[in-house]
Amino acid sequence: MPELPEVETIRRQLSQKIIGKRLNGQKITDIRRRAKILIVDFADSSSLIFHLKLTGQLIFNGKPSQYTRKVFNFDDGSQLIFNDVRKFGWWKKVKEVKKIEEKFGPEALEIDFKTFRASLKKRPNSKIKPLLMDQKFIAGIGNIYSDEILFASNVRPMRLVKTLVKKESQKILQSIKKILKVAIKHQGSSVEHYLDACGQKGNYVKYHKVYQQKKCSLCDEQIKRIKIGGRSAHFCPKCQK
DNA sequence: ACAATATCCTGCGAGC
DNA sequence: TGCTCGCAGGATATTG
Numbered sequence: 001m002p003e004l005p006e007v008e009t010i011r012r013q014l015s016q017k018i019i020g021k022r023l024n025g026q027k028i029t030d031i032r033r034r035a036k037i038l039i040v041d042f043a044d045s046s047s048l049i050f051h052l053k054l055t056g057q058l059i060f061n062g063k064p065s066q067y068t069r070k071v072f073n074f075d076d077g078s079q080l081i082f083n084d085v086r087k088f089g090w091w092k093k094v095k096e097v098k099k100i101e102e103k104f105g106p107e108a109l110e111i112d113f114k115t116f117r118a119s120l121k122k123r124p125n126s127k128i129k130p131l132l133m134d135q136k137f138i139a140g141i142g143n144i145y146s147d148e149i150l151f152a153s154n155v156r157p158m159r160l161v162k163t164l165v166k167k168e169s170q171k172i173l174q175s176i177k178k179i180l181k182v183a184i185k186h187q188g189s190s191v192e193h194y195l196d197a198c199g200q201k202g203n204y205v206k207y208h209k210v211y212q213q214k215k216c217s218l219c220d221e222q223i224k225r226i227k228i229g230g231r232s233a234h235f236c237p238k239c240q241k
Numbered sequence: 242a243c244a245a246t247a248t249c250c251t252g253c254g255a256g257c
Numbered sequence: 258t259g260c261t262c263g264c265a266g267g268a269t270a271t272t273g
Binding site: 054055084085086088123125126128130229 | 245
């Protein structure tokens with residue numbers, strides 16, 4: 001499922017390919033990302049925005065399939081295809097994208113500890129994993145990376161925020177940045193259907209420590225898989241407290 | 242005001 | 258073999 005590293009990978013690839021081209025006569029001036037939303041800006045200050053949700057793909061000059069929901073044609077004959085098996089993903093032309101951008105919490109790669117800790121204080125009774133996935137709390141993290149971040153932090157996903165000591169909050173924020181950055185470096189994680197804008201798989205799956213893993217790479221303990229708020233959560237009962 | 246649950250959709254894997 | 262059933266998940270709406 002495309003989370004921050006996957007959308008960021010697509011953003012970087014597409015910015016090389018389509019900035020300066022025209023779509024329906026409109027010149028593309030920039031490609032940005034906010035949370036898991038990809039934003040294509042036009043010269044007239046309107047934008048085309050995408051959310052890939054679970055199984056969305058945006059592939060430059062890709063070959064259309066039965067799951068292709070939309071083909072965007074550029075003035076030079078190149079194209080961008082939007083594939084989506086489960087049809088949860090969407091795209092939308094908007095006049096004023098700022099309003100949408102404002103709905104999200106601070107970007108995961110930009111938030112500072114002071115802000116992070118203050119936000120945590122406001123949600124004492126939340127379980128940490130669902131909170132990390134709350135886009136209004138912090139933007140960009142989904143099911144895969146919340147599991148990986150909490151493993152790296154030695155904190156169990158069901159821990160209540162009010163039980164976290166300062167050191168643990170620090171470790172969590174540190175892990176958020178580290179894991180997301182490394183995942184971007186490896187073009188994200190290809191579980192389910194994710195492919196980047198070149199139609200390639202992301203390699204970060206190789207580095208997953210808990211998400212859909214059987215045994216802990218550090219202590220050999222069986223990885224536990226539980227449900228938290230209707231979502232799967234993976235953790236090592238030995239390494240995570 | 243907060244947190245938990247249902248909802249959308251479709252392919253896939255388990256089980257009979 | 259071939260069918261049914263349940264599961265996966267992001268974000269929103271609804272319920273508790």
